[in-house]
Amino acid sequence: MGRSPCCSKEGLNRGAWTALEDKILTAYIKAHGEGKWRNLPKRAGLKRCGKSCRLRWLNYLRPDIKRGNISNDEEELIVRLHKLLGNRWSLIAGRLPGRTDNEIKNYWNTTLGKKATAQASPQSKQNSQSFKKRAIEPMTNTQSSKSTLATQVIPTKATRCTKVFLSLQSPPPPILPPKTLSSTAIDDPPQAPLLNHQQDSPNLHGHDDSDFLNFGHWNEFQSSDGGTLIDNDCDKNLSIDSYHSLALSDDLMFKDWALNRCLDDNSTLDLESLAHLLDSEEWPEMRH
DNA sequence: AAAAGCAGCAACCGCCTAGAT
DNA sequence: TATCTAGGCGGTTGCTGCTTT
Structure with missing residues (x-):
């Protein structure tokens, strides 16, 4: 090909x-x-x-594959996850039981991407005509400033890490809602479905279940050298209610982060800078 | 009815990372 | 530490069927 x-x-x-x-x-x-x-x-x-x-x-x-008939809930979730994660199809798929990254990617490219583009600039006839094949460009980091949708994307670097080490000597990075930490935190998720699970998420750092992508239920382990190992097994427990909470506005979501001291009081909700921080290379001490 | 255009989807590709040696 | 290998990911391509002209 x-x-x-x-x-x-x-x-x-x-x-x-x-x-x-x-x-x-x-x-x-x-x-x-x-x-x-x-x-x-x-x-x-x-x-x-x-x-x-x-x-x-x-x-x-695979026997558990679910094909076709993507529900409204799933569609909405895909949109929201894409806003946050960008073209991280495997991560998005991991939150949708029975769905594969390829299916979601295709569905986005053929359906949702068009809707998103149309919503981003509904008055643009040119845009609506640009739905032709290949015209639907995936949102890259460099493109991210070009549309309102894309600005919500937190570009992450595709690195994998099964555990994140937080040294207690230095405070943990302030702005990191666990599931958007970076690919280091969100890669290799336990593939916990976002759409079917229980509601027993313990709160962490003051987040409740409405926190985007279930910021609760981080398993923390004290390591021998005083650091904290945070297992990535952290998103098993988002309830359907919290899924619906994803429908909260992005503003609310990020305000919630700030309220929970995820952001410095004086900081702006600048996703660009967030994205910068999310690059794992920016904090080498966090990489192991 | 035939041709052209369009859209959806399955499959392939190269690149990247983690783990093994 | 360096190299190799396996597995995984996202981007891209080509086939096929449907719609429009």
Whole structure:
């Protein structure tokens, strides 16, 4: 598809998967489990590359996959998460049980992105006509100042970290609602569905369940050297009510942060600067 | 009825990161 | 510490079906 293959794929099938291939892959994974994708095709007798097998399984063959019929609630949630996270499709998908990043990405590119653009500049005929394919550019950091929607995006760097270490010697960064900390904090989330869970989130730092993306329920562990290990297992408990709270205005959300001393009293709610801080490289001490 | 345009979606690609050695 | 490998992610592409002309 326009690019040279990253590895030799001679003799491998490409394109759409057949029912037989699906059956073989499903049977193999049920018998042996996921993982070892590179060896899987050979072992399963499939003429596909491992990446293709993985994608097929994750996006279509998994038993818990929910396809099509994205509900209004889901749609609304996708929009809001996209505002906050940008094109972090896997993270967004992690909050929507049964949905895959690919599906959400496609849904955004074909449906929601258009709506968002139209809302951002409803009077712009030019914009409405720019819905043509490829005209829907994902919101990048550099684009983020160009639309009202995009300005809400907190661009994060795609780094992964399963734990965040906070030294008690220095105060934790002041402005960090846990789920927007950065990719270091929000990557590898426990994939907890945002739409179905209980309501037992303990408060943390004064946040209640209405805090955006469930800022509650951080498991904190005192480490041996006096630091605090914050497990990322922190967003398991957002209730449906708190999901609906996502419908609060962004202003309210960020005011809430400020009220909870997430922001310095004198600071402005400047998402650009927030985003700057969110770059994990800005605080190297936080990276391990 | 046929051709052109458009939209949706599945799949592929390169890049990046974490973990292993 | 450096290198290699596997897995994961987001961007992009091409196919296919539907709609419009």
